[in-house]
Amino acid sequence: MKIIVPMAGMGKRMRPHTLTVPKPLIPIAGKPIVQRLVEDIAKVCGDDVEEVAFIIGRSFGAAVEKSLVAIAESVGARGTITYQDEPLGTAHAILCAKESLSGPLVVAFADTLFKADFQLDSSVAGTIWVQKVEDPRPFGVVSLNEQGQITGFVEKPEQFVSDLAIIGIYYFQDGEYLRRELQYLLDNDIKDKGEFQLTNALENMKNQGTVFVPGQVTEWLDCGNKDATVFTNQRYLEYLKERGEKLVAESAIITNSVLIEPVYVGEGAIITNSVVGPHVSLGAHANVRDARLSNSIVQESATVLDVNVTNSMVGNHASVSGNPRDLSLGDYNQLRV
Structure with missing residues (x-):
């Protein structure tokens, strides 16, 4: 089994947090989004994961590439890096890793997390994970027949087609077949809304007789903007608590708090004269003093002093103090009021 992870997008909706790091490396409960994603997929695959192929922007840099390879190795897989130099759509992004498109594989876009209780059924030709949504217009959606098989794919429908949104996780039994269909789109300049879309390849495969079935997750967690990411952190902390995972590092120093x-409290974090929680993630070596924090992500080596903070993200090495805040403070910034 292979996992293909397209993650070359700039993450503009997550600025200022993506000015210094790619969006998939923003932490959720102490681990980068992409690491949480890869670990969760590895758990449901059933088979051993032999390779995790990351499709990134060339500007991400050597340190990011090294961390991604380490993430793959943490699930017992080989990590490979390929580049998408132009944002030409989901089909183009996946095809950038064409050397890895062989055998059974999972494609997972790195801006989503999920909660699920299933094992992947490798006997089917393809599985597309979906979730019901109130407004399907921003998503790719699927329609089903009476047998529960997928009969159509529509990218960002302007008129109602279905409320089953594709969450960005796909299983393909035959990676070579997927590669040929993606290449066909590019060779024939077949675009939808100006881009090469994976949904067009899926539609072609379906028309050739491939049977796709929907997969259902218990909960779909989006990381598209600050508020969504803070909410995902909240839900993921609840999920980890249910699993009985240890969330407070032994090296954390907690005094009169x-x-x-x-x-979640990371290695070497310091909490003094404060109330922290619920639903707070503190990165390694964060320093919180005389503060009240709830429903927030505070990243590595950040400082929070004498302030009430909620529904917020505070970046790496940033500092905040003063009046109550709903914040989105980027790396190395300082805010004193």
Whole structure:
């Protein structure tokens, strides 16, 4: 089994947090989004994962590439890096890793997480994971027949087709077949809304007799903007608490303070005279003093002093103090009021 992870997007909706790091490396409960994604997929695959292929922007840099390879190795797989130099659509992004498109594989776009209780059924030709949504217009959607098989794919429908949104995770039994269909789109300049779309390849495969079935997750967690990411952190902390995972590092120093679970506290974090939680993630070596934090992500080596913070993201090495805030403070910034 292979996992293909397209993640070359700039993450503009997550600025300022993506000015210094790619969006998939923003932490959720102490681990980067993409690491959480790869670990969760590896758990449901059933088979051993032999390779994780990351499709990134060339500007991400050597340090990011090294961290991605380490993520692959943490699930017992080989990590490979390929580049998407132009944002030409989902089909183009996947095809950038064409050397890895062989055998059974999972394609997972790195801006989504999920909660699920299933094992991947490798006996089917393809599985497309979906979730019901109130407004399907921003998503690719599928329609089903009475047998529960997928009969159509529509990218960002302007008129109602279905409320089953594709969450960005796909299983293909035959990676070579997928590669040929993606290449066909590019060779024939077949675009939808100006881009080469994976949904067009899926439609072609379906028309050739491939039977796709929908997969259902318990919960779909989006990381598209600050508020969505803070909410995903909240839900993921609840998920980790249910699994009984240890969330507070032994090296953390907690003095005259209260933690309201679930809370993640990273290595070497310092909490003094504060109330932290619920639903707070503190990165390694974060420093919180005389503060009240809830429903927030505070990243590595950030400082929060004498302030009430909620529904917020505070970047790496940033510092904040003063009046109550709903913040989105980027790396190395300082805010004192």
